[in-house]
Amino acid sequence: DGGITQSPKYLFRKEGQNVTLSCEQNLNHDAMYWYRQDPGQGLRLIYYSQIVNDFQKGDIAEGYSVSREKKESFPLTVTSAQKNPTAFYLCASSNVNTEAFFGQGTRLTVV
């Protein structure tokens, strides 16, 4: 089945640690996105990528980093510089002039 797979579903981070969230798609989509979701704030764009080896900052990129070495993969690293990382993270993909398709999300909690 085609779709977007995010892993892990739950992730716990200690203070000062970097953690990486995985996002893989087999939809052959060119574009991929990372969103952060907090209660009452909707989805906020962290980073997006239109092609391999290229990506752009979204509205809340500080404290995050990404890579796009393969078309199907777009991992997100939450660095120690992100002071409030506890949130629900959603990965999405799309092609030109199509809707965004979403993964099932990763819930990150600082412990």
Add this chain to the structure above:
Amino acid sequence: AQSVTQPDIHITVSEGASLELRCNYSYGATPYLFWYVQSPGQGLQLLLKYFSGDTLVQGIKGFEAEFKRSQSSFNLRKPSVHWSDAAEYFCAVGADNFNKFYFGSGTKLNVKP
């Protein structure tokens, strides 16, 4: 700047009653508009989309939405709500040739038996 406003944070309706969720957008060019639904702890599922043409669009699960350019609105409707419709609903606009999607803050729907 592009933005999407969903003025209702929570809505409660009785099962079988009609539903309308409001969405207003701000976008300079022709908007590409979407409604998504999210169950707790899950990803977002597309309900319907508007790109062009007929301003009344039909979606899955019996939902429809009407694009009104003069009011910059794209309200979601359902004639008879089912208990399984309880979820959070997000309106979104696709901008910059789909380089970005902007989302509203969501409306949580509760359904009373």
